[in-house]
Each structure stands twice: as C-alpha cells, then as structure tokens.
Amino acid sequence: MKEDLKASPAPAAVLATDARRRWLLVGAGAVAGLAGAGLAAWRLNLAPARVDVADDLWSASFEGVDGKPLRMAELRGQPLLLNFWATWCPPCVKELPLLDRFHVQQSAKGWQVLGLAIDQPANVEKFLQRLPLQFPLALAGLAGSDLSRRLGNERGGLPFTVLFAADGSILKRKMGELSEQDLADWARLA
Incomplete structure (x- = not known):
C-alpha cells in the first residue's frame, strides 16, 4: 500500500502568509473604522441655525403634557436648555434622568429645562407613568x-439639545x- 505524502509548506512561507492575512485584516478594520467615523461625523454635524429661527422659536406655542399651552x-429671559426627544429613542430615554437632575440642581439659579417630545401624546403619557x-x-x-x-438639526436626529442664553441667543x-x-460645562456658560 502506498501512502500519499504531501510535502508540508516551509515554516517561513506559512508565517509570511499569516502575516499578510493579519495586515489585510488590520487594513480592512481600519478602513471600516474610518468609514464609521466619517458617517458619525456626517450624522452629528450641525448646520448653522437659520437667521429667523429666534423669532419663530420665541413666538411658538406647544401643548404641555398637562394639556395646557406652553x-x-x-x-425667555433666563437660560434655557431645550431638548428634543422621543419615547422610541434609546439615547433620549437614557439622558432624561440626567436632564431631570440638571433641572433640579439649576432651577434655583434661574435655569429652565424644556423637553419637546417628537412623539404621539399617548406614548408620552404612558412613558411618564413609568418615568x-x-x-x-x-x-x-x-x-x-x-x-x-x-435650529441646525438638518437630518432631524434625536436627541438634539440647544442651550439658549437669557437674551435668547444660542x-x-x-x-x-x-x-x-456636557451639562457641567454648559452650566458655566449662561
């Protein structure tokens, strides 16, 4: 009986092939990382606020969760942290307790916090029962x-937060x- 013996590759050739594979994987990972960073930068990049937005903002009225107009x-006249959020947005929900603590800590110093829900009233009502x-x-x-x-959020992403000075400027x-x-740094600005 004859055995079929194959010659095994030389150890140096195996090491060179493994090294090339590693470099290809590292290169592919780097390209993917840069693409992801570019996408994130594009997504998080804000456009300048429109010139007429201040008039629109301060003349706007929204329905409060209590049913009364806000x-x-x-x-206007005090620093305002305005947060756009939704119940279906995990980072929005995660930051709400932080905003609530900021409100409690800073309201005595004249700060105001307002959350504008980009959501259905029933969803917000149900959410507030839990939190x-x-x-x-x-x-x-x-x-x-x-x-x-x-206000510059051209892509409409959430959460989106704007800090206004007492004079209404962004x-x-x-x-x-x-x-x-972020909040500690912002608290020192206004």
Whole structure:
C-alpha cells in the first residue's frame, strides 16, 4: 500500500502568509473604522441655525403634557436648555434622568429645562407613568421636528439639545446624547 505524502509548506512561507492575512485584516478594520467615523461625523454635524429661527422659536406655542399651552415667550429671559426627544429613542430615554437632575440642581439659579417630545401624546403619557420627570415637557410633533431643523438639526436626529442664553441667543447645540460633563460645562456658560 502506498501512502500519499504531501510535502508540508516551509515554516517561513506559512508565517509570511499569516502575516499578510493579519495586515489585510488590520487594513480592512481600519478602513471600516474610518468609514464609521466619517458617517458619525456626517450624522452629528450641525448646520448653522437659520437667521429667523429666534423669532419663530420665541413666538411658538406647544401643548404641555398637562394639556395646557406652553408658550415659548414665557421662557425667555433666563437660560434655557431645550431638548428634543422621543419615547422610541434609546439615547433620549437614557439622558432624561440626567436632564431631570440638571433641572433640579439649576432651577434655583434661574435655569429652565424644556423637553419637546417628537412623539404621539399617548406614548408620552404612558412613558411618564413609568418615568415621571420634574422638568416641563411639551408635545411638539411635526412642528417640533421643523423647529429642530431650523435650529441646525438638518437630518432631524434625536436627541438634539440647544442651550439658549437669557437674551435668547444660542450658546451651544448638541446632536446625540448629553453627558454629565456636557451639562457641567454648559452650566458655566449662561
């Protein structure tokens, strides 16, 4: 009986092939990482706020979750953190307790926090039964999405937060989830 013996490749050739494979995988990973970073930068990039947005914002009115109208003009004159959110948005839901703590800590210093829900009233009502919040919330619907876009959120992503000075000018804007550090930095601005 004859055995079929194959010559095994030389160890140096195997090592060279493994090294090439590794470099190809590292290169492919780097390209994917750069593409992801580019996509994130594009998604999170904000356009300038439209010139007429201040007039639109301060003349707007939204339905509060209590059913009463919430007039933006009544919030002018103090620093305002305006947060666009939705119940179906995981980063929005995650940052709400942080915004609630910020409201409690900063309201004595004249700060205001307002959450504009880009959502259905029934969803917001049900959500608030599970997670009650102390800061004011209003139902913004499509008007809130339009306002968000005019404030520079062209892609309409959530969460989106805008910090206004007491004079109504925009100090900061952020697309994406806020951090405690963001809020600590913003608290020193206004």
